[in-house]
Amino acid sequence: MADWVEACGVDDVEEEDVIRFDHGGRTFAIYRSPDDEYFATDGYCTHEKAHLADGLVMDDIIECPKHNGRFNYKTGVARGAPVCVNLATYPVKVEAGKVMIQIG
């Protein structure tokens, strides 16, 4: 059974932005969309080892800071070269002002 883990407070992420969350030796990226929803994906780009939390959020896209590879952070779908492999996404819920992600 996958566990729900507290990743951050709701105000720790600005609107249309992303932060890094490390847990259990793994790295995740926590997103807050322009319409104030929260999402979570793996923290590293699938192209090369770069922290997506250093990248740019535009609408529903996260752009990797290293080679500008783009993913839809809501679905994890890779949106063109140089990224070809989709990003893993994780369920997110907000409880008592905390952003929780379900890690398998």
Added chain:
Amino acid sequence: MEKKRDYSLVGESTRIAIETGLASAEWYHTDVPRKAMKELMQRSDGPAIRDTIIWIVAILGSAAGIVWFWGTWWVVPFLLVYGVLYGSSSDSRWHECGHGTAFRTRWMNDAVYQIASFMLMRNPVTWRWSHARHHTDTIIVGRDAEIAVMRPPDLLRAALAFTGILDFRYSLPSLVRNAFGSISPDEKSFIPEMELHKVVTAARWHVAIYAATIVLALYLWSFLPLVLIGLPRLYGSWHMVLTGLLQHIGLADNVTDHRLNTRTVYMNPISRFIYWNMNYHVEHHMFPMVPYHALPRLHELIKHDLPEPNPSMWHAYREVWPVLIKQLQYEDYFLKRELPPTAKPYRDEFHALTVPAAAE
């Protein structure tokens, strides 16, 4: 003299770079607060639309001048302008749109990227991947596919680069080879297998347009179509080489700090328009997410941590010339640029393979 460096992407230097951790390494970055970086990274269509309109109007205007004055000496100034716009400024448009930073709107980046790739005789798929590698492994021998001047330097080759002849000789056969479905081992080393078919398709489009241009020239029995399409890659690429060579020439290789292997040079406004601010090249390599129009602001923010920029292209070439001459005998020699007292020092632990002889 035995050459120490194997610039093949599947050779001995490649093996060493991977084994020692130089490949896909962690690189030095100047600390920039997230808030400031987020602001610098913001995309906007405005500046690139403005610049692209000026660019297209200037290209079409100078092309019209060539057609109008064809057969007279008055054609020369129009050839000079058209050649640089076609053969040089297309490089910076290719570069920025390849990064996806010029415009906010994706299709605008893609459209200008495809047009500029054609003007440069570059396979748009191959070069997208080679440039990604260039950013992962900047001037790492055996990994970087875009090292312009290898060591020991071939000065004749570097001089000929200003004419575009060598690039033309390499680019056109590569397109034809790709069009026939042949992908070289070097190309396969940085292009994922699932993208290889796109290399062939793109090459066939390019070759088809060049073939149509040749047919038109024969039909009209005139060089004019070739002067407008294809040949500007020869007579107009000098500015691209003039500015582009300075990006890394004479500096360190096999290091993981862009302050050691990349150069920022202050340039005149015309060159900066043609080059789309890529004279701020250390800044671009450290933070490739920052659009060209924000690079001057990024430069102001982090210049305390970077070597002093060269005040002009002339200054930079004067600085690099003796280094190249020395490299003819000692290929390990390179220019190690001084950091200001406000900068974080170069980290030795990142540069275990840094070559020993530096000019300080």
